[in-house]
Every structure is written in structure tokens, then in C-alpha cells.
Amino acid sequence: MTDLAVLDRAYHSILTQIIETAQAPHYTEVAKTLGVFPEEAKAVVREVIESTPGWFHPGTDYLASFPPFNVQPTQYRVSIDGRPGWFAQCGFEATAIRWLFPGRAVRIEAPCLCCGDQMVIEMRDDEILLVDPDTIVGYTSAEVGGDAANRPFR
Amino acid sequence: MNLFRSEEHACTWSGFEPEMADRMLKPLAGWADIFSNDFFRQRGRPDYLSWTRSKDGQAAFAKLRADLS
Structure with a gap:
């Protein structure tokens, strides 16, 4: 398990890059920020995502969603x-x-x-x-953040 | 977790499930209020993940869960 301070730095660096550029960094870029080898950064980014309601594109190490943002286009x-x-x-x-x-x-x-x-x-x-229009509503047929048992930050 | 032009539009959407409507169908302002919780406001801080595990972070998350239940 990675030190929480390292996870904080990784989370903050990913979020900051998306705020500034609308693009997520690759884990090799996170490696430079953290001053670690790419494979270590890959594991750290995975741990960060497991701690958030975000996800990777299936079968890859590419960030797809990093709330509140999506890196893949959505209708929003x-x-x-x-x-x-x-x-x-x-x-x-x-x-x-x-x-x-x-x-x-x-x-x-x-x-x-x-x-x-x-x-x-x-x-x-x-x-x-x-x-x-001023009548806009929000609706979901699923629990926000996923099922309670699997919800991050539970 | 989608937006619709009105309640009528949400209720006629192909993915609408009436049993979820009581809790999960709200005007935009209602969702904007729920997503004003510190859990969301604090995301930009450099120690966010640590903060979520702090007393304040856990309190914010407890309120969020209560608001969503």
C-alpha cells in the first residue's frame, strides 16, 4: 500500500493537469511528477483510482474518468x-x-x-x-457512486 | 446520472425506473446543492485523499450519504 502523502501528490497532479489542460496525464508523466519509475507510478495511479469514483478505459492504463471530469467525451x-x-x-x-x-x-x-x-x-x-430551460431535472436509475458496498470513500 | 429538460422528459426516457424516482429524480438545484458538499468542494486541495479520511472528510461523506438516502 502506497504512502497516503504519495497518493495525495498523485491525485493532485492528475486533477491539476485536467483543470489546466482538459487532458489527463499518462502514468509516465505522473512518474516524473513523483520522481519515481514509470511502473511504480502506474501502480500509484491505479491505487488513486481505486480510492475515487473514477475509472480507466477497460483493459488499459488510460484514465477515462477522473471526477468531476471525464477524459473521454461525454454529452456534458x-x-x-x-x-x-x-x-x-x-x-x-x-x-x-x-x-x-x-x-x-x-x-x-x-x-x-x-x-x-x-x-x-x-x-x-x-x-x-x-x-x-428552468425545468431541468437530474435523474439516475442507479445509486450515486455505485452500489453502497463498492462505493469509494465508504 | 443524467440531466433532462423536465421531469416529463426524464419519466419518458427509455432508462427510467419508477422505483428510483422518489430519491433520484430532483430539480437541478437539488442536485447542485447535494454536489456542494465539502466532499466535492475540497477536491482541489493538495491533500484531498488524506482529507477524505480525516474527521471533517468523514463528516462530509456521512452527510453526502444521508442526502442520497
Whole structure:
């Protein structure tokens, strides 16, 4: 089991890179940040993901989801102060992206899964600036974060 | 964990399961409030994983679980 301080550094470096570039680092890049060999970093990144509600693309070591973000495109397109490029892991996590961009406008654009028509949400810190249409709801047929027994941070 | 233009749109979606609607169908503002929990707000701190295991982190997660139950 990796030292918690190392996991903190790895988590923070991955999240910071996604915040800054909308792209996740490869584990070899995390290795440079941590000052370790790539194989060690690969194991550390795996441990980080096991501690979060994120995941790899199946059968690979490529980060696919690192909440609140998704690295693979989803229907939840996110712009920060008008700059596009990010994707939210899901509609609910989309509302949490603002906490990683304090003082900045977070715009979420997504099609409705029922009709395909566009929805737009804008948030800045604690303010919800726009909800269009104002009838938008969130729904899931699954438990948030997965089944209780397997939920990270339980 | 998806967004829909209205409750009617969610209820007519092919993946809708009525038994989950009581807990898992909410206006956007309701989900935005739940996802305002410190569990989400604190993600940017450099010691986030350690924080989740702290007293404050565990309290935030307990509140999140309560809000979702």
C-alpha cells in the first residue's frame, strides 16, 4: 500500500493537469511528477483510482474518468470563462466542476437524453447563473457512486 | 446520472425506473446543492485523499450519504 502523502501528490497532479489542460496525464508523466519509475507510478495511479469514483478505459492504463471530469467525451460539454474543452463525468458531477474554478464562470451544455434538445447551465461559485430551460431535472436509475458496498470513500 | 429538460422528459426516457424516482429524480438545484458538499468542494486541495479520511472528510461523506438516502 502506497504512502497516503504519495497518493495525495498523485491525485493532485492528475486533477491539476485536467483543470489546466482538459487532458489527463499518462502514468509516465505522473512518474516524473513523483520522481519515481514509470511502473511504480502506474501502480500509484491505479491505487488513486481505486480510492475515487473514477475509472480507466477497460483493459488499459488510460484514465477515462477522473471526477468531476471525464477524459473521454461525454454529452456534458463544459466551458470555463468561455473556453471549451472539458467534459463532466455525468450530469450531477457537472454541477461540482465549479468548485475547481473559483471565481470563474462554468458553462455546461448538454442534450436531453429524451428529446436531444439542448440544455444550458451556468454557475459561478455558489451562484447558479442560468438554467435553460428552468425545468431541468437530474435523474439516475442507479445509486450515486455505485452500489453502497463498492462505493469509494465508504 | 443524467440531466433532462423536465421531469416529463426524464419519466419518458427509455432508462427510467419508477422505483428510483422518489430519491433520484430532483430539480437541478437539488442536485447542485447535494454536489456542494465539502466532499466535492475540497477536491482541489493538495491533500484531498488524506482529507477524505480525516474527521471533517468523514463528516462530509456521512452527510453526502444521508442526502442520497
